[in-house]
Amino acid sequence: MQAASHRTEVRLVGTASSAGVARGPAYVLFRGMALVPCVENQDPEAEIHRLESAISATRADIIKVRDEVALRLNEAEAQIFDAQLLVLEDVALLDDVVSRTRATRRNIEHCFKESAQHYVGLFESMESEIIRGRAADIRDVTGRVLDHLVGAQPERGDQVGGGRVLVARDLTPSDTVSAESGGITAFVTEEGGRTSHSAIMARALGIPSVVGVTGLMAAVNDGDLVLVDGEDGLVIVNPTAPTLESYRARELIIRTRRDRVMSEVAFEDVMSDGSRFELRANIGGPSDMEDLKAFHVRGVGLYRTENLYLRIDDWPSEDEQYGEYTEVIRRASGDPVTFRTLDLGGDKRLGVLEPEDNPFMGFRAVRLCLAHPEVFRPQLRAIIRAAVHGPVSIMFPMISGVEEMLAAKAAFREAEASLAAEGVRPAAPVRLGAMIEIPSAVAVADRLARECDFFSVGTNDLVQYMLAVDRGNRKVGSLYDPCHPAVVQSLRAIFRAAESARIPASVCGELGGDPEWAPLLLALGASELSMSASAIPEVRFLLRHCQRPELDALATRVLAASDAAQTRTLLREFASKRLGHR
Numbered sequence: 001m002q003a004a005s006h007r008t009e010v011r012l013v014g015t016a017s018s019a020g021v022a023r024g025p026a027y028v029l030f031r032g033m034a035l036v037p038c039v040e041n042q043d044p045e046a047e048i049h050r051l052e053s054a055i056s057a058t059r060a061d062i063i064k065v066r067d068e069v070a071l072r073l074n075e076a077e078a079q080i081f082d083a084q085l086l087v088l089e090d091v092a093l094l095d096d097v098v099s100r101t102r103a104t105r106r107n108i109e110h111c112f113k114e115s116a117q118h119y120v121g122l123f124e125s126m127e128s129e130i131i132r133g134r135a136a137d138i139r140d141v142t143g144r145v146l147d148h149l150v151g152a153q154p155e156r157g158d159q160v161g162g163g164r165v166l167v168a169r170d171l172t173p174s175d176t177v178s179a180e181s182g183g184i185t186a187f188v189t190e191e192g193g194r195t196s197h198s199a200i201m202a203r204a205l206g207i208p209s210v211v212g213v214t215g216l217m218a219a220v221n222d223g224d225l226v227l228v229d230g231e232d233g234l235v236i237v238n239p240t241a242p243t244l245e246s247y248r249a250r251e252l253i254i255r256t257r258r259d260r261v262m263s264e265v266a267f268e269d270v271m272s273d274g275s276r277f278e279l280r281a282n283i284g285g286p287s288d289m290e291d292l293k294a295f296h297v298r299g300v301g302l303y304r305t306e307n308l309y310l311r312i313d314d315w316p317s318e319d320e321q322y323g324e325y326t327e328v329i330r331r332a333s334g335d336p337v338t339f340r341t342l343d344l345g346g347d348k349r350l351g352v353l354e355p356e357d358n359p360f361m362g363f364r365a366v367r368l369c370l371a372h373p374e375v376f377r378p379q380l381r382a383i384i385r386a387a388v389h390g391p392v393s394i395m396f397p398m399i400s401g402v403e404e405m406l407a408a409k410a411a412f413r414e415a416e417a418s419l420a421a422e423g424v425r426p427a428a429p430v431r432l433g434a435m436i437e438i439p440s441a442v443a444v445a446d447r448l449a450r451e452c453d454f455f456s457v458g459t460n461d462l463v464q465y466m467l468a469v470d471r472g473n474r475k476v477g478s479l480y481d482p483c484h485p486a487v488v489q490s491l492r493a494i495f496r497a498a499e500s501a502r503i504p505a506s507v508c509g510e511l512g513g514d515p516e517w518a519p520l521l522l523a524l525g526a527s528e529l530s531m532s533a534s535a536i537p538e539v540r541f542l543l544r545h546c547q548r549p550e551l552d553a554l555a556t557r558v559l560a561a562s563d564a565a566q567t568r569t570l571l572r573e574f575a576s577k578r579l580g581h582r
Contacts, residue, residue, distance in 0.1 A: 009240045012213045014188070016233035017199035020208030021251050022165070022186035023227040023239075026220050029168040029175070034143070034152045039107040047101050047108035054148035055088050061144055062088075065174050069201075070287050079284050080173050080201065082311045083134070087141040089313060093119050109149040116142035136198060140172030165226040169217055171198040176205070186228035188235050190216040204534065210235050257579055261541040266296045269540060273547040278528040279536050280338070282508060286324060289331040291533035299335035301530020302456070302508040303328065305379065306343050315375055321382035329390040338393040338456070338530075339383050340435065340508075341408075342369055342376070361465075365398035370407050380415035387426035395456045399434040401444050405451045408432075437461035437509075442490045449501035457494055457526070459509030463487055482511055483564035483571070488524075492559065495525025506530055515542045515579060516571040523555035538579070545578045 062084050070078035087093070093115060100111035120142070123135035146152075162183030168175070170191040176198045179187065184207065192199060192211040202209040208230035219237055220226060227236040227247060231254070236243060269277050280301030281292050285308065291297070308316050308324055329337050343365045369376035383394060396408040409432055416430075434441065434448055437458035441448060449455065459482065464470065466487055469480045481487075498505035506528035511517040513531025518539045521529060531539065554574050561567045 008238065009243060010219050010237040012216060012219060012235040012237065014210040014213035014216075014233050014235060015194055016230050017192075017194045017211045018202040018207055018209040018230050020186070020206070020230045021228065021247060021254055022208045022230075023225065023244075023247070024163045024165045024185045026167045026222060026224045026226045026237075027164040027184075028217070028220060028222045029166060029171075034109075034113075034146050034150045036109040036113055036146070036150055037107070038110045040105065042101075042105055042107050044102045044105060047111075048098055050149065051097065051101075051108045051112065051145075054145050057148045058141065058144045059085065059088055062141070062174075065177060069177060078287070079307050079310060080137075082307075082313075084137050084141050084173070086310075086313050087138055088145075090119075093142075109146060112142070112149065113146055116146070136170050136172050136192065139170075140174055143172075165228055167216065167220050167226065173198050173201045176201040176207070186226075186230065188213055188216060188220075188226065188228055190214065206534075261537050261579075264541050264544060265537045267540070267544060269543070271543060271546050271548060273549075275548040277522055277543050278506075279540060280336075280506070280528060280530040281533040281536070282513075282530050283328070283533075286327040286331065288533070289328060292332075295533045295536045297533055297536055300328065300332060300337040301506055301512075301528060303337060303339045304343070305339055305341060309342065309344065315378075318378035318382045318385075321379055322385050325382055325386035326389055329386050329392065332390055334390055336391045336393060338395060338433075338506075340395050340397055340456075341366065341383075342379055343397040344368060366396045366404055366408055367398065369396075370404070370411070373411065376411055377415055380412050381419060384412075384416055384419050384426060384430060385424055387428075387430050388424065389427065391428050392426065393431040393433060393454065395433040395435050395454070397435045397458065398437060398461075399448070400438050400440045402447050402451055405434050405448060409451065433503075435508075436494050437465065439466055439490075442466075442494055445494050445497035446500060449497045449503055452501075452503055454503050455494060455498045455505040456530075457491065457505065457507045457509060459491075459507060459511040462490070462509065466490060481564045482517070483567040485561065485563065485567070488520075488558060488561075488567060491521070492524050498527075499525055504528060513539060515539050516575040518543060519546055519551050519554055519574060520558055520571060523551035542575060542578050550574075 062081050066078050066081035066085075069081065096115040096118070097108070097112050100106070100115060101108055104111065116138070120135050120138050123138060163185055166179050166184045166187040168187070168189050170189050171179075171187060176187065186208040187202065188209065189198070189211045190213055194211070199209060199211050208228050210228055210230055210233050213235050216235065224237055225239065227239045227243070229235070229247075239247070269279050271277065279297060280299045281288070281295075281297045282302040282304070283289065283291075283300050284304045292300075305321075308321065325339070363371070369379075380394075383392060386392065394412065396405065399405050399408070412430075412432060419425075431453035433452050433454035433456055435456050435458045436442060436445065438461070442462075445455075463480060463482045463484075467479060467481070467484060469476050495505050504527040505525060506512075507521050507526050508530040511521065512529040513535035515538050518529055519542065522543070529539065554570065557570055558567050561570065
C-alpha cells in the first residue's frame with residue numbers, strides 16, 4: 001500500500017487501548033441520534049405504548065448481541081451488554097419521558113430524544129472517565145430505542161468493509177463488535193479511555209485501537225490512509241513511504257512475537273531454571289471456563305460473583321447462585337476456584353441501590369454485605385453448598401482491617417454451621433482470604449495475615465487509593481502510576497506479611513496480567529498471578545524464559561529506584577529482552 005501523496009503526514013497521540021499495529025483506508029463514522037419532528041396534540045397513552053414496543057424491540061436487539069459475544073468471547077465481555085439492558089429499566093429516564101409526553105402531548109420520539117440527550121449530558125459532564133465512559137452505553141441504548149421509534153436503519157459497523165480503519169468520535173460496544181465481524185483492521189476514537197466498554201471489547205477481540213485522540217475528527221478524511229499503533233498510542237494519518245517501511249518491519253516483529261508466544265501456550269508454568277509459578281484466570285461466569293481450556297489454565301483465581309447480580313439487576317436466590325457456582329466448579333475438574341464475594345458499588349450498581357456522591361469510597365463490597373446479612377448469607381451458603389463438588393476458596397473484597405475480616409469470617413462460620421446441621425459439608429475445608437486493596441489493610445497486613453488463609457492483592461483499587469487518584473479522572477489520570485515507589489514498597493510489605501504468616505499471596509488485579517509487571521510481582525513475593533485468560537499466553541511465555549535469580553536481581557534494582565520513570569524503564573527493558581517488543 002502506497003502513502004497518500006496529496007496530504008502531509010500527520011501524527012496524533014492518544015491512549016493505547018488494544019495492542020497491535022494495523023493500517024488501512026479510513027472509514028469515518030458520524031453517529032448521531034436520529035432526526036425527529038415535533039408533532040403536537042398526540043394521545044399520550046398511545047405514544048407511551050409505542051415507547052414500550054420500541055423498548056421491547058431494543059431489548060431483543062441487545063440480548064441478541066449479548067448472546068453472540070458470550071458465544072464468541074466469554075461471559076465477562078458479554079456482561080457489558082447487561083449494563084446496557086439496565087438502561088432500559090432506568091426509572092429516572094423513563095419517568096422523565098412519560099412526564100414530558102403527558103405534559104406536552106407531543107410525539108414520543110421528540111420527548112424521548114430530549115430526555116435522552118439530557119441524561120447523556122449528565123454523564124458526559126462527570127469528571128470520572130469511568131462514569132463518563134458510560135455515556136457511550138446510554139447513547140447506544142437510547143439511540144437504538146429512537147431508531148425503532150422512527151423506523152430508521154442506522155449506519156452499522158459491519159457495513160464498513162474489510163481492511164479499513166474505523167474512525168469515530170466515540171464507539172459503542174455494539175459498534176465495536178459489529179465492525180469486527182465486518183473485518184475492520186483497527187479503530188481510533190477521539191473520545192474514550194482504556195476503561196470504556198468499547199476499548200475493553202476491542203482488547204477481547206484482538207483489534208488494535210487507540211482512544212482519546214485529540215483533534216482526530218478534524219485531521220482525518222474518509223479514505224485517508226491511517227496507521228494505528230496500538231502499542232504506543234500513536235495514529236499516523238497519510239504516512240510517508242519511509243514511515244510505512246519502518247512499520248512493516250515492526251509489524252513483522254509483532255507477528256513473530258505472537259507466533260512464538262502461542263507456540264508455548266500449552267507448556268507448563270515452569271521457568272527455565274525449574275522454578276515453578278502459578279497462573280490462574282479471572283472469570284465472570286460459567287461460559288468463561290471455555291477460555292481456560294483454550295489457554296491451558298488450571299484454576300480460577302478470581303470469580304467475579306457480582307456478574308450474576310448485574311445480569312438480572314436484582315438479588316439472585318441462593319439456589320440460582322448455587323446452580324451457577326456448581327457449574328463452574330464442575331467444569332474446573334478438580335482445579336481450585338476462588339470466589340470473590342459480592343463486590344457491588346463504584347461503577348457496578350444494581351438499580352435497587354441508592355446512588356452515592358462518592359461511590360468508589362462508599363457503601364460497597366464487604367461493607368454492603370456485612371450491613372445486609374439477608375444478601376450475604378444466601379451467597380455464602382450457595383458457595384459452601386457448591387464446594388461439595390470441588391476445592392473452593394473465598395476472598396472478601398475491600399477489607400480495611402482485622403475487625404472486618406473477623407466479621408466476614410463470623411458470617412461464613414454461621415452459614416457453614418447451618419449447612420452442617422443439614423448434612424452439607426464441603427469436599428475440602430474452604431479457605432478464607434482478604435483482598436488487599438486499601439492502604440489501611442496494607443498498614444495492618446501483618447495482623448490481618450494471622451486471620452487469613454491467603455491474601456489476594458487487587459492492584460487496580462490499591463494504586464488508586466494509595467495515590468489518592470481517581471484513575472478515571474483525566475485531570476489527574478497521569479498520576480495513576482503503579483510504578484510509583486510507594487506502590488512498589490506497599491506490594492513488598494504485603495508479600496512480606498504473608499510470608500511471615502506462612503500464607504500464600506496472589507495478585508488478581510490488572511498488574512497480574514501485565515507482562516512487564518509479572519516478573520517483578522513474583523520476585524517481590526507473589527505466589528500466584530490471576531488474569532484474563534487471554535493474557536496468560538504472553539505472561540507464561542515471558543516467565544518461562546526467566547530464571548529466579550534474574551527476577552530477584554530485578555526486584556533489587558526496582559526497590560532501589562528513586563522514581564516511577566526509573567522503575568518503568570527497568571520493567572520494560574526486562575520484558576522486551578524476552579518478548580522482542582522492538
